[in-house]
Amino acid sequence: MIYKETLKIHSIESFGTHDGPGVRLVVFLQGCNIKCLYCQNADTIPTTGGTEYHISEIVQRAVNQKGYFGSKGGVTISGGEPLLQSKAVIELFKLLQSKGIHTNIDTNGTIVNTYSKELISNVADLVMFDIKHITESGFEQITGKQLYKQLFELIRLREESEKPFWLRYVLIPGYTDSVEQLTKVGEYFNDYKNIARFQILPYHKLGQYKWEQLGEKYRFANVPENTAEQINAAKQVLERYFDFVVG
Numbered sequence: 001m002i003y004k005e006t007l008k009i010h011s012i013e014s015f016g017t018h019d020g021p022g023v024r025l026v027v028f029l030q031g032c033n034i035k036c037l038y039c040q041n042a043d044t045i046p047t048t049g050g051t052e053y054h055i056s057e058i059v060q061r062a063v064n065q066k067g068y069f070g071s072k073g074g075v076t077i078s079g080g081e082p083l084l085q086s087k088a089v090i091e092l093f094k095l096l097q098s099k100g101i102h103t104n105i106d107t108n109g110t111i112v113n114t115y116s117k118e119l120i121s122n123v124a125d126l127v128m129f130d131i132k133h134i135t136e137s138g139f140e141q142i143t144g145k146q147l148y149k150q151l152f153e154l155i156r157l158r159e160e161s162e163k164p165f166w167l168r169y170v171l172i173p174g175y176t177d178s179v180e181q182l183t184k185v186g187e188y189f190n191d192y193k194n195i196a197r198f199q200i201l202p203y204h205k206l207g208q209y210k211w212e213q214l215g216e217k218y219r220f221a222n223v224p225e226n227t228a229e230q231i232n233a234a235k236q237v238l239e240r241y242f243d244f245v246v247g
């Protein structure tokens, strides 16, 4: 059966191991509502382009490889920004769940509307929120948008749903890695009970060439990548607040 909902997709990774628990089919959607200075997938930002897929095609692919998912894996919708296409993602997730497949969304959490709220609070089995910065001004500096409050509103909504979620945090030397900022992150989420994992994402420049291909300047060219010591130091601060910190 073909469902009428379609998704605009940038690319699909069949056996992803970095975007959620276990082995996953990872679907990168085309289009993002913000523009992070360090975006490693800058080619997914434009809302034009991408390839339209009926959601039934994605369900079929997931069913075909279900044997590889094991007890933990499943499907992750990443981007770009999945919440731009929340309505179709809801339909997709319900179909996947009816086939016993775990669903996960990797989001910047900054689009608040009826569909995104439904997806975040009622539908997705897991949500991974990217926290760009813990201060309003830092968030705007990195993303170019004043959408800080929207992110924390959606995280609160997920917490209230009492379903698990992960927080992901890119550790950018000189931007997000001070003890003060990390402490603030920990304190902000002190009373949250449904954070299943805090994931430190080391800053890297593997996507720099994509900015150049798009004819744009990569503005973090002079920001160094993290040392192992910096990652460990951040982990130690965050472990005071979160039960399961990985870095």
Ligand code: SF4
Binding pocket: 032, 033, 034, 035, 036, 038, 039, 040, 041, 042, 044, 045, 079, 080, 081, 108
């Ligand atoms: S939210 Fe993700 S896809 Fe969008 S600009 Fe930022 S890093 Fe890139």
